[in-house]
Amino acid sequence: MLGIELIGINEADLPASCPAGPTSYSAGNATISALGEIPWLQDVDGDGNCRSDVWIDLWSVNYRDVIILDGDNVQVGVYNLTTYDLGVAANYDALRQMLINAALTP
Secondary structure, X not given: XXXXXXXXXXXXXXXXXXXXXXXXXXXXXXXXXXXXXXOEEEOOOOOOOOOOHHHXXXXXXXXXXXXXXXXXXXXXXXEEOOOOOOOOHHHHHHHHHHHHHHHHOO
């Protein structure tokens, strides 16, 4: 067993006082969580800089990015699901192999 885990994370909601606000990305969280397929987390703007703490400040995420981490939680790859439709076998296989490679990296 490779021990691959998938977790979803949503961009932080921002108040109207932020240049990009107000946003309500969390509005669909209950629906997503109810599906029960993967754990779903909500990012926050804990430091009040009007940016998602993980999405923007830590990882510079683009919408629909899959961030691939190794066993030490170090980013080893990014795969965007808008650019690479998983309905295409070659794209599915490429992401699958990236996940396997990360799981096998000591």
